[in-house]
Each structure stands twice: as C-alpha cells, then as structure tokens.
Amino acid sequence: MDGPSDAEKLPVTIVTGFLGAGKTTLVNHILKGDHGKLIAVIENEFGAVSIDDALVGENIKEKENIITMDNGCVCCTVRGDLVRALLTLKDRAKKFDHVIIETTGLADPAPVAFTFFINPEIAEAYRIDSILCLADAKHIGLHLAEEKPDGAVNEAVQQVAFADRILLNKIDLVNDNLLDDVIDTLKSINAVAEVIKTTNSVVDLDKVLGVSSFSIEKTLEVDPDFLDDEEGHAKAEAIENAAADGTDDASKTAACTDDSHGHSHSQINRQGTTLNEPAKKRPRKKKHDLTGVSSVGIVAEGELDFAEVNTFMMKVLQENALSIYRSKGVMCFKDQGAVKFVFQGVHEQINFGPSSVMWGQDEPRVNKMVFIGRNLNRKELEDGFRACIAK
C-alpha cells in the first residue's frame, strides 16, 4: 500500500547556520509573523545551560509548543532526542501546521536530515520543507576558511552545502565589496541554493515557509552517500532503540566514532561535490570532530553589578575574540527591578540590553551565561562571572 503523500505530511524547516548567525532571530521573526500557522519549535543547544528557549519562548504562545534539547549537538549526541521529540509531536492531540528545528551552530545538517529518511514512522509523518542556512555576512568567511584537523568536517561548509536556501544575514555589518565576495564564496560551495540578503533575519515568510525547496535529488548530488551511509543502518537501528528505551547511549555510540565526539559525514568541497570523488573504493567519510570546542555554562543566583559585568565581558571578549565564537546570557542587575537583560555576543560583536519581556512574577531571577568556543578556560570564565555578583 502506498504511504501518505507529501501533501499529507507535516512540513519541517531545518534552520542551520554557524553560531550567532541569526537562527533564533529568524525563528522569532517567523513566530511573530502573520501566517496563521500553529508552529512547533524544536530547539537544540550545544551547552548544558539553555538560553535560546527563553528567547524564543517570549514569542511562542504556549510552552508545550517548544521542545528543548540541551547539552549536545542534534547531529551527534542528542539525535535520539530528536527522534523522540518528533514522535511525541506527531502523537500530540494538538495538530501543528509546521515544525521548525533550530540546530546548534555547530551541527552538521546532513545527519539531521538523514533522520527523516531512516525512521519509517518519521518518514510517514513528516517531510523536510526546506533546509535554511543562516550565514553571518561578517564572520562566515572566517569559519568557511577554518582549517580542520585532518579527517574532520568543517561544519560551516556543510551547513552552506546542504542548504536549499541561504539567508545571508547581518548585511548591515559589511560593505558592498565584502558582501559580493561572500556571495561568491557561498556560490562556490553551493551554486543552487537561492541566496537571500537579510538584516535581523527579516525575510518574506513566503520565501521560507511552505516552500518545498528541499529535494532529495539535490542532496544526493551534494552527498552521493547521503542515504547510503557506511554506518547508516547501524545508526538507524541504534537511534531507534535509543528513542524507544529513552536513553541516548545508543545514539552516542552510533554517532560518535571516537572520543573526539565525532561521527562520519562527507566533507563537501567548493564545487559542491564530495572530496576524493569515489573511485572504486569508497572514500573514508570525514568526522564531525569538535575536539577543543566546548561550552561553559554558568548559572549564578543574585543580582549582578552593571559596571563589573561590563568590564569583565569587554576584557574577556577582547582577549579571546577569535576563540570565543559565541556568548549569550540572561541577567538580572542590582537596582533594575524586574528588567531582564539579554547579552548576545558573536566573537567581539556585542548586543546587550533589556529584553522585551520582564522577569515574570514567579520566575526565579537567575543569571545564566554561556560561552562557546575553542580551548576555553572554564575556571577563569566562571570565577570572573561570579565575581560580578553585587556585594
């Protein structure tokens, strides 16, 4: 018997893009939009302390419409969680019109997309509408050019290569020449995806929702092994088992092939074909290797001193502009009543100010700060931040 047609399946948008590119800003733009759709959001954060759910939660009417997956990358350690989240959403009485998955900025989108093909229940209920990649016009060049250890994928390249739409965001931060260069680089990696220039991820919603721009044929052109993963069957089985028994161990084992928290995917080159084109022998797939990349999450009770935080953050971000990819947090300050502050940093670029919502009456006023980067000094960051609590 034939399965359901694509039109009967729930459309899913996978939002990808490097750390700080504007993914959460896009999700919020979509949620606030006048589209009349009931949207469920699956948020994945790399660190154990999540901030994005609070930032997205401000725009989502009911808490149950947002599912957060912390402490791991959706393409690696929490893939079992993704399967569980999708199965849970499918069985909810409330019928959603659309699902958005916001991946971590370090996720390789290929295994996330793969999930929609290996699990029959998910394949029957969902279709990928689009893989959207947010690219930060100012910093994407840096990340695309980053040399990775031998055998490891560059996640920024994978994100661009697998997208069917690229939102080239933060165009306010670059001049026209640089913008043209960035577009050339993006096109050299992915010649087929439409590139849409945006500021603050503001895009016409018709260009991002219900666009049916994902195509398995195009994906297979980018990665001919996409559905034919060396470990694919073992992975599928392990992930399904993990989903069934409520543990992630199986997906960890399946997805992470070594201690460096890696698993294998094709590395894409600038022409959008796999490196080491398969000759007779299948090329060894490259690993998603996050060695040295970590997140430091800090939860601190008490009110912060404004001047101390300012001095500490400026110093830390100036001294580590290249190694701290991303910093973000929610904070409460002395003498500021119920005003909730949001800190957003992308490398040395900072946005810091009051949130659009206040601390709720029953909401515990707890400061949360996350730093994500390479070779972070956990103790220095934790001690420094805690020292900013007002005496």
Ligand SMILES: Nc1nc2c(ncn2[C@@H]2O[C@H](COP(=O)(O)OP(=O)(O)OP(=O)(O)O)[C@@H](O)[C@H]2O)c(=O)[nH]1
């Ligand atoms: N100048 C400028 N800032 C922007 C733009 N779009 C987003 N931002 C800011 O960039 C910061 C990061 O944006 P997010 O939407 O949180 O980025 P993200 O990709 O979700 O970040 P991660 O989830 O940490 O990977 C925030 O301070 C945004 O307000 C833009 O077009 N121009």
